[in-house]
Amino acid sequence: MVIGWTLSFAMLLVMACMDAGAPYYPDNKYATMEKEELTPEITATFNEAAHQVGGKFIVLMMIAAIGYVGADVAADAMMVEVAQREPEATRGYTQTTINMVRTAFVTISSILTGLAFNGKDYGGDFNFSHSFPQFMVILTICCLPNFTITCADAMQPYWAGATPLNQKVIAIIGNGIFAVTLYFTGKYGLHWSWRSMHAITIVAVTVLDFVVTMLTTWNIFRNQWFWLGAPVVENLPYGISFVIGTYVIIELAGEGNEGAVYGLVGSIANIAIPLASTLSKNVDSNFDVTNANIVDDSTHVRSEVTYVLIIRYSMNLAGLIFLPLLPRQKAETQQLKLNGGSSRLMGILTASYFTISLCWTVMVSIMSIYPSSSCLVIARGTGCD
Structure with a gap:
């Protein structure tokens, strides 16, 4: 854990001392203008080198993430070792409580980013905002003591009209619901069928997200609170799915290999997110779903967005194919360990x-x-x- 946090601290400190450079758009209003409105005089003011400046921050963030994941897996391995000493009837309470505390601090980070990055440079309406290096200073001080679509970020401000502040307000509420869900799942759901609950939660999240996104895509109903509210509701089934996943790891880990098991599962789970992101970019690059296309908001663009959404949700539901490999409960997991070979x-x-x-x-x-x-x-x- 010490090595991981030290690596993250060092990378954040380096980024805090770097110059973020000028933004691509000197005025954020240019981001919502159509191509025909952008005169040569306006486009001449764009910072074409912004993409190159961002590259060095991406590399440093990648290294910082490696440190964070290493520290996180080590901490989770300790949690597994403690949780395995709980009686079977209450086993799962420890990691539920730990995840509640973790979610509470994630909520604090949402408050911080919501207030710090709601300036005009970030599409918000505050007269002040922090730069990225300044935010890295804050994170440095703090260190001292699942396949998606690439056009979602553009759909949020251009179609749903959501501001960064409102997004973070909703994220804070969502984290609160997530934490409460963890508590009640740990209190009442220790004996639920893992397989059934995973199927129910994945289908529920997919259906809810599909309805909201499609209504927004085809301009049937566009409202920032409607768009931002869906993730809040989704935190309920997602929280159940998340905490049940931790119960499985507790049962799978054996004495002496807690770190190895949690490290393997945690590493695969963490690599799945960037892997899905890169695959999404490759798939979505074949469709007209760029920021400029989203601003254009034509029938063709809406159809293209619909296609990538169908691909996304199909991939999400395809994960259910592997659900039979998941044990139903603790006793079945123990039998699998004893007799599974x-x-x-x-x-x-x-x-x-x-x-x-x-x-x-x-x-x-x-x-x-x-x-x-x-x-x-x-x-x-x-x-x-």
């Missing part, structure tokens, strides 16, 4: 797809930073000349 082939396969996923994610992320390679289709470009 071991497989060298599955071990090699697991290590292989994790290594390939990690290499792919790092490669694509780095390629998208530099102008010479960001034009490649694999890095979400349109092709290099």
